[in-house]
Amino acid sequence: xxxxxxxxxxxxxxxxxxxxxxxxxxxxxxxxxxxxxxxxxxxxxxxxxxxxxxxxxxxxxxxxxxxxxxxxxxxxxxxxxxxxxxxxxxxxxxxxxxxxxxxxxxxxxxxxxxxxxxxxxxxxxxx
Amino acid sequence: xxxxxxxxxxxxxxxxxxxxxxxxxxxxxxxxxxxxxxxxxxxxxxxxxxxxxxxxxxxxxxxxxxxxxxxxxxxxxxxxxxxxxxxxxxxxxxxxxxxxxxxxxxxxxxxxxxxxxxxxxxxxxxx
DNA sequence: TAAGTGTATTAAGTGATTTAATACAATTAT
DNA sequence: ATAATTGTATTAAATCACTTAATACACTTA
Numbered sequence: 565x566x567x568x569x570x571x572x573x574x575x576x577x578x579x580x581x582x583x584x585x586x587x588x589x590x591x592x593x594x595x596x597x598x599x600x601x602x603x604x605x606x607x608x609x610x611x612x613x614x615x616x617x618x619x620x621x622x623x624x625x626x627x628x629x630x631x632x633x634x635x636x637x638x639x640x641x642x643x644x645x646x647x648x649x650x651x652x653x654x655x656x657x658x659x660x661x662x663x664x665x666x667x668x669x670x671x672x673x674x675x676x677x678x679x680x681x682x683x684x685x686x687x688x689x690x691x
Numbered sequence: 692x693x694x695x696x697x698x699x700x701x702x703x704x705x706x707x708x709x710x711x712x713x714x715x716x717x718x719x720x721x722x723x724x725x726x727x728x729x730x731x732x733x734x735x736x737x738x739x740x741x742x743x744x745x746x747x748x749x750x751x752x753x754x755x756x757x758x759x760x761x762x763x764x765x766x767x768x769x770x771x772x773x774x775x776x777x778x779x780x781x782x783x784x785x786x787x788x789x790x791x792x793x794x795x796x797x798x799x800x801x802x803x804x805x806x807x808x809x810x811x812x813x814x815x816x817x818x
Numbered sequence: 819t820a821a822g823t824g825t826a827t828t829a830a831g832t833g834a835t836t837t838a839a840t841a842c843a844a845t846t847a848t
Numbered sequence: 849a850t851a852a853t854t855g856t857a858t859t860a861a862a863t864c865a866c867t868t869a870a871t872a873c874a875c876t877t878a
Contacts, residue, residue: 573865575835590793601854612837617856634844634854650794654804657787661808664784666717667777671809675802677781681788682798700834702866728823739868744825761823761875 565600568609576611580619581626588628588639589649595641599629602637692727695736703738707746708753715755715766716776722768726756729764 566583568576587593606613620637623629630640664674693710695703714720729747733740747764750756757767791801
């Protein structure tokens, strides 16, 4: 479910946080479903349980999880989290547009590229 | 000319690399102009000369600088570097468009946002 | 000749990350 | 009840990248 990249300079716990964020926001992990236990995921990834614990604490702090002692960690999906991510993406788009403009990418080219990416995305799910 | 952010989690040498990359690509530092000496910049930023040396080595490896022993480091501006950056920006735009789409941002909204960012950028330089 | 340049080396310090070994409380399964 | 599994907390050590420090050497310029 999760694969760690040891060439990545980012810490392991941060990689884990990111992966689960995406899985939760995309709905791959359903709301209120149980997360892998700290120990089992540690075994699966061949890393220390403390590192998993740290990742889970972060996720809980951010509102992606809730914990029941003795039972486990559970997905705390909230539509507001998706909105937050959405806003982050739009903010990134603003910044990127600025940069593109500074480096000589015309609005027309940027728009065309955007449309192409969207078209490619829609192609993906034609099953 | 350069300001370090000690709250930033990224290493100092990396921050320095990024700042000079931008200054060079934007033409603030002219081609073949002399870079601050390793020692003088170290004093100016109150950090160790070795850290500056590391940043400069990176910049040289990437083709932003060239070195003349005993004389100094000089800006090696090459239009191809700007093209490389341009391609990186477009690649980022592709990825971001994909993500935006996955998170329910319509193509219309993304396009509109892009246009607004461009318009804002053009406002900036009305002097 | 002296001062300023880049470069190289060796050593030490620093701090975040990760591992390790336990222990304890709560819940679930047997 | 008892054992197993869960999250959580603590303390200690190991590891690693980053940074500093102190020199030294070769080359260029004033």
